[in-house]
Amino acid sequence: MSDAKAKGAAMTMSPDLLLRFYRQMVSIRLFEERVNDLYTRALMPGLAHLYIGEEAIAVGVCEALRPDDYVTSTHRGHGHCLAKGASPNLMFAELLGKEAGYCKGKGGSMHIADPATGNMGANAIVGGSAGIATGAAYASKYLKNGRVAICFFGEGALGQGLLYEEMNLAELWKLPVIFVCENNGYNEYTHFSESTAGTVPGRPAAFGIATETGDGQNVREVHTIASKYIERARRGEGPAFLEFKTYRYHGHHVGDIARAYYRPKSEEQEWVTQKDPITLHGEWMMQNGVADRATLDAIQAELIEEMDAAMKFGIDAPYPDPIRVTEDIYA
């Protein structure tokens, strides 16, 4: 999307929406910082894949959705869940393996799911949810309920065959599914140029799927692009494939600390200091008279309080009784 075009679209957004972008991105950032803290203090079992740096994509896309629209998420899924309306209390409880969590402690970081917010589940198989999202879109079309399904995935999923089978089915049957590729540049510990032949947009183009690439650090641009294709899908005009360029500030997972062997510190620093989606959006709002520094600081302070309380809720919540282990295997 051209700068002028993006700017034009952003100027039509309401101050409420622009502030909501900020609030949602800060929420995710604060949530993830606390997850990292819990992990490093050895309070959290297992591991977690942090979304820090990529917040503008989940927020820009999900703010263009209806509450009853569907999303499928990934192993790096906390941002998608929160952006789609998940409760931080129940998320912290789940990440800590507590009975009060979204999945009663049975899913953990990589499996948060919630029908009430259309969240069909984070997924620990790379690309594994492409079928689920496409199937939800199929159901929407069959049941004529106007729902759109978003399939979030990282560029690592471009290596999985299932994605291409679903893209073919989605375009063939004109299903309301949007494939959102969060291209953070690294398939785990390998630069995506070492794993990916051809081009990213060339893939959907081969199926005749509408495609567009955008700046994943610019929440207004993400939202503008996503809105266009979500409404198009809702009108019955078929799927789309959106690629957003982004970066994860942390490692592949919380334990991936020493990572200079696969990406230079200078590169990380450049993204953190020059391309941070929250800083950039805050500055843009101040420059355009949407908010002043005091307003942004107040939002930050309020959310810190909320996230601290949510984390405490999770820590204080009881573990499930072991007797529950055999419940929920069958419906």
Next chain:
Amino acid sequence: MAQTATAVRELSFGDAIKEAIAEEMRRDPKVVLMGEDVAEAGTTFKVLTGLVDEFGKDRIIDTPISEAGFTGLGVGAAMAGMRPIVDIMFGDFMTIIMDQVVNQAAKIHYMSGGRWKVPMVIRTTMGATRRSAAQHSQSLHAWPSHIPGLKVVVPSTPYDAKGLFKAAVRDDNPVVIFEHKISYRKVKGPVPDDDYIIPLGVADVKREGTDITLVALSSMVQVALGAAQMLEEVGISAEVVDPRTTWPLDEKTLIESAKKTSRCIVIDEGYGRYGVTGELASVIQEGAFYYLDAPVRRMGAMHVPIPFSPSLEDSTVATESQVFEVARELCNK
């Protein structure tokens, strides 16, 4: 509503399955069937011929040759309110859909703490001796039986196939049905034309006996019944028990039968090694140990890739005379 008399007709195994699908599709508009060449072609086995004429191409849906793709699509559709039946032409293609079945469909209910359900049916085939060689002849029903969250149906008669299939469609969990492809036309039997259900997890005693229990599944039920006839001629009374589903498993009926007869053979067309026969034999030995007069014997498919040549292929699957011989040996007669 006026009561109508039930008519019992002689139907083939394949026609009983088609009738089950048609009845469930009439009952619930959210039931759709998708797979390769299922519409006008009526599947490669011609089992669904005519369904597309009644239900249209929006409900009997031809897909690309993308088994993982449309199985995954079925999982999502089921979560979003549909009741899809996914048609996997050959059971050998279970390999292609395994991630969607094992890591997605089977686990979503549990992983989500019971928040999401996956009410879908995967119908596929099993069975050798069709001269289709190693990639179109396997009986892989042990695989999904190993996974918590799945139910697995292996019907042997037209009556059972209809009632079990209808139960599977109404079940709120992913159910995999293995239809024996030789049985589609070869096996015929009485089938009521009314709306009956056979609950999943209830075994059926196909023939009563007192000297030995033959536990048999799918195609092997006919083999066991044939062997039982031969055994009767030498004075051995064989009971034939068909579990009908490998999970849920009616352990009680198997164990009670073994306790009564004190001898047991488990016969299956899947591979014997690490297979369904081993599991059922263990269940029976754990439950009936002090009542048994001999170790429980297992008869599964020979542990080879299914060969093409008839003279080779026919030796891979248990036959009536083989079952007869093993039973005589166990009974010392």
